[in-house]
Amino acid sequence: xxxxxFDKACSFIYRNAxxxxxxxxxxxxxxxxxxxxxxxxxxxxxxxxxxxxAIEPDFWNPNSSPISTWKAICVLKEIGIDANEDIVKHVLxxxxxxxxxxxxxxxxxxxxNNDYPHAIWWECQSESGVPSxxxxxxxxxxxxxxxxxxxxxxxxxxxxxxxAAKAFIAEPVCDMHVTPLYMELxxxxxxxxxxxxxxxxxxxxxxxxxxxxxxxxxxxKWLKEYVCKxxxxxxxxxxxxxxLDDELCVKEGKMLLDExxxxxxxxxxxxxxxxxxxxxVAANWWKSDMLRKNMLYLKDLKLI
Numbered sequence: 001x002x003x004x005x006f007d008k009a010c011s012f013i014y015r016n017a018x019x020x021x022x023x024x025x026x027x028x029x030x031x032x033x034x035x036x037x038x039x040x041x042x043x044x045x046x047x048x049x050x051x052x053x054a055i056e057p058d059f060w061n062p063n064s065s066p067i068s069t070w071k072a073i074c075v076l077k078e079i080g081i082d083a084n085e086d087i088v089k090h091v092l093x094x095x096x097x098x099x100x101x102x103x104x105x106x107x108x109x110x111x112x113n114n115d116y117p118h119a120i121w122w123e124c125q126s127e128s129g130v131p132s133x134x135x136x137x138x139x140x141x142x143x144x145x146x147x148x149x150x151x152x153x154x155x156x157x158x159x160x161x162x163x164a165a166k167a168f169i170a171e172p173v174c175d176m177h178v179t180p181l182y183m184e185l186x187x188x189x190x191x192x193x194x195x196x197x198x199x200x201x202x203x204x205x206x207x208x209x210x211x212x213x214x215x216x217x218x219x220x221k222w223l224k225e226y227v228c229k230x231x232x233x234x235x236x237x238x239x240x241x242x243x244l245d246d247e248l249c250v251k252e253g254k255m256l257l258d259e260x261x262x263x264x265x266x267x268x269x270x271x272x273x274x275x276x277x278x279x280x281v282a283a284n285w286w287k288s289d290m291l292r293k294n295m296l297y298l299k300d301l302k303l304i
Contacts (some may be wrong), residue, residue, distance in 0.1 A: 005257055008263070009260070009265075010030075010264070011263075012264035012291060013025045013292070016288060017288035018288065019040050020037070021285070021288040021289055021292065022288075023037045024075070024078065024079075025291075025292050027079060028292065037079055038085065038087060041072060041076075042087055044072060045072070045087060046062075048093070049089075049093040049095075050064025050069045050091070050094035050100075051064060051069045051091075052064050052065060052068050055068050056068050056071045057282040057286050058118065058272070059113050059119065060116040061110070061113045061118070062116070063110070063112045065100060065107065065109075065113070066100050066106035066107050066110075067107075067108060067109075067122075067134075069094060069139070070138055070139055072091070073138070073139070074235070076088065077184075081146070091142075092143065095139060096147070096152060096156075100129055102131050103131045104131070104159075105132055106132075106135060106136045107130055107131055108130050108132035108135070109124040110124055110128075111124045111126065111127060111128055112124075117276040117282075118272070118276070119270075119273070119274075120272060120274050133181070134177060135181065136160060136164075137160075137164055137178075137184070137185050138185060140157040140164070141157075141185035141188030143157035144188060145192060161185065161197060162197050162198050164182075165185070165198045166198060168182055168206055169198075169199070169203055172206045172207070172213075175214065176227075176232050179210055179211060179233075180232060180233055182207055182210070183207060183233060183236040183239070186204060187236075187237050189203075208243050211240070212244065215228050215229065215230055215232070215233070215248070216228050216229065219248075219251055219252075219255075222255065226269070231293070231294070234296075238300065241300065249301060250301055252297075253303045264291070265287040265291060266294060268283040268287060268290070
């Protein structure tokens with residue numbers, strides 16, 4: 001292990017991370033328990049089963065929203081989802097309630113976002129919310145995997161998934177913000193015994209081709225432009241190392257070694273584009289999230 005790189009990252013985490021990010025760090029690198037993460041995550045969950053309270057640092061809405069709930073599910077995926085846990089059952093209650101859902105999709109932004117500090121892209125331009133494939137594709141996959149087959153939620157999710165998968169096979173989506181959700185959908189479906197709702201092999205082929213097209217292979221642009229790098233897909237699935245050339249993934253890993261700041265963190269390459277000074281707090285929170293993922297990526301590449 002490259003001890004200098006890792007030790008600087010560890011120091012930053014212990015000095016700056018939120019309790020949730022610290023618990024995730026300890027889980028992966030310092031003997032922390034899964035229970036600690038679940039206990040802390042539960043404080044972000046509302047009575048309706050959805051999540052809020054700035055679990056997604058770029059909007060500080062305490063109310064439940066599909067994006068915040070998706071963010072919480074990503075944490076659960078990272079440590080292994082147990083369908084028998086109350087925190088999972090409550091998520092299914094929220095998703096099945098019909099709240100923050102219309103036109104066959106869950107909302108990307110909700111109206112109450114506007115009442116709290118947030119990045120400009122989380123501003124809601126609707127009187128209720130804006131339905132979108134992000135995060136609908138992933139949430140539907142989660143529901144398909146964990147909801148009871150007799151439930152209305154399962155039936156709703158099945159309809160969404162079948163329609164989305166067939167459309168993707170016919171015309172793959174190549175977008176660094178959306179294609180990872182289709183990867184998450186694939187992992188949910190592939191983990192279901194006897195899955196037969198659509199042609200999973202054809203979907204996998206289309207997905208892998210879309211990922212290869214989405215990731216920028218001109219590495220000279222990586223430090224100059226806002227382009228898709230291999231690690232964008234690492235959060236969605238470790239299959240990225242199977243899909244992309246090792247040389248490309250390692251190239252990004254070596255860049256991560258060089259880009260680490262003196263305090264152990266990495267620069268946050270975005271602004272909120274408004275006057276909320278809470279951005280600076282959120283940016284510091286993001287640094288811990290980014291550090292954990294970067295160190296895991298480097299560890300999988302055997303670069304630390």
